[in-house]
Every structure is written in C-alpha cells, then in structure tokens.
Amino acid sequence: MDHEILIRRARPADIDRLAGIEQESFKDPWSAAVLADTLVYFPSTFFVAMVKGELAGFIIGGLEDTGEEVYGHICNLAVPAAFRMHGIGRRLVEREEHQFAVELASGIQLEVRASNIPAQRFYRRLGYRQVFRIAGYYANGEDALVLMKWFRF
Numbered sequence: 150m151d152h153e154i155l156i157r158r159a160r161p162a163d164i165d166r167l168a169g170i171e172q173e174s175f176k177d178p179w180s181a182a183v184l185a186d187t188l189v190y191f192p193s194t195f196f197v198a199m200v201k202g203e204l205a206g207f208i209i210g211g212l213e214d215t216g217e218e219v220y221g222h223i224c225n226l227a228v229p230a231a232f233r234m235h236g237i238g239r240r241l242v243e244r245e246e247h248q249f250a251v252e253l254a255s256g257i258q259l260e261v262r263a264s265n266i267p268a269q270r271f272y273r274r275l276g277y278r279q280v281f282r283i284a285g286y287y288a289n290g291e292d293a294l295v296l297m298k299w300f301r302f
Contacts, residue, residue: 154237156244159188159195159207166204167197174227177288184209187224193252194221196244198228198237205232208241212252220297221249223259242275246298256299263292272296 159167168181179187187209188195194210206228213222223245228237249257261268263282277296286293 153200154205154235154240155199156196156240157199158192159197159209161185161188163197163204163207164188167207170204170207170227170229171225173229179225191224194245194248196241196248198232198241200232200235200237205229206237206241208245210245210249210257212249212254213258218255219253221245221252221254221257223257226259238271239275242272246300250300254300256297258295258297260286260293260295262287263294269294269296 164181164185167184168178171178171184191209191211194212196208197204198206207225208223209225210221210223213220223242226238226241228241246257257277258280259272259277260283261272269279273296275298277298279294280297281295283293283295285291
C-alpha cells in the first residue's frame with residue numbers, strides 16, 4: 150500500500166471526515182471546530198494521507214520557539230483502524246518531520262499517553278526518545294510521556 154499513499158496539506162473540506170477519524174481514534178477527541186481552527190493556525194503543517202481517494206489519516210503539527218530553540222510539535226496523529234499497519238502513520242510523521250526541517254526546527258516534540266504502548270513503540274522505531282513525564286496531563290488524569298527527536302546537535 151505504501152506506493153498508493155498520497156500525502157497532501159489538509160483542506161477545510163476535509164474537516165468533517167477528519168472529525169470522524171478523531172472520534173474513532175481517541176478517548177478525548179478534538180471537535181470538528183477545534184480541527185478547523187487548527188487548520189487556520191497551522192496550514193503548512195497539517196497533512197492528510199489519501200489512499201485511492203479516501204482519507205486514511207492525518208497529522209497536525211506546529212512550530213514552537215522557546216527563545217533558544219525552534220522545534221516542531223506533533224499535536225495530533227490519527228489513522229483509522231482499517232488503514233493501520235500499512236505505513237500511513239510513518240509516512241505522515243516523515244512528511245511532518247520534513248516540513249519542520251524546512252522551517253529550520255532543531256527537533257520535534259510530542260506527547261503520548263503513558264498507557265499507549267503501541268504508540269510509544271511506533272515513535273521509538275522512528276527515532277523518538279522519552280525526555281520526561283507530565284503527571285495528570287490528560288483530562289482523565291493519565292500521565293503523558295514527552296518524546297523528542299533531534300535533527301541536529
């Protein structure tokens with residue numbers, strides 16, 4: 150399936166389908182309104198995956214400037230169950246990493262639920278490493294692990 154995956158920037162017309170993917174994928178999903186607002190704020194770093202004309206996942210990121218470093222932040226990544234295990238998530242992350250590098254980020258940060266072992270394995274395979282833990286980060290009180298990947302040292 151890898152050769153059939155097209156990655157493109159998200160469009161306003163995608164929001165309703167993305168909201169459905171979000172509902173399917175997360176315990177505390179973002180609403181369609183939040184996804185639409187995010188597209189306005191991060192149009193250059195909000196990508197969707199298409200497989201045979203069907204939305205098969207998305208990734209949302211943004212640049213953050215600490216004053217010392219500029220880094221990318223992966224805010225959201227979702228692939229519907231029917232499309233998982235076909236390289237779509239990897240391709241979305243690679244496209245986001247490329248965009249962040251073009252925009253001169255020195256690395257990328259993301260948060261993942263402490264209980265989400267499959268996601269942690271996925272990101273570790275892509276070179277991300279845990280840098281710290283945030284207690285009670287999620288709405289249900291679950292901790293988040295903060296993972297980073299650096300482009301340069």
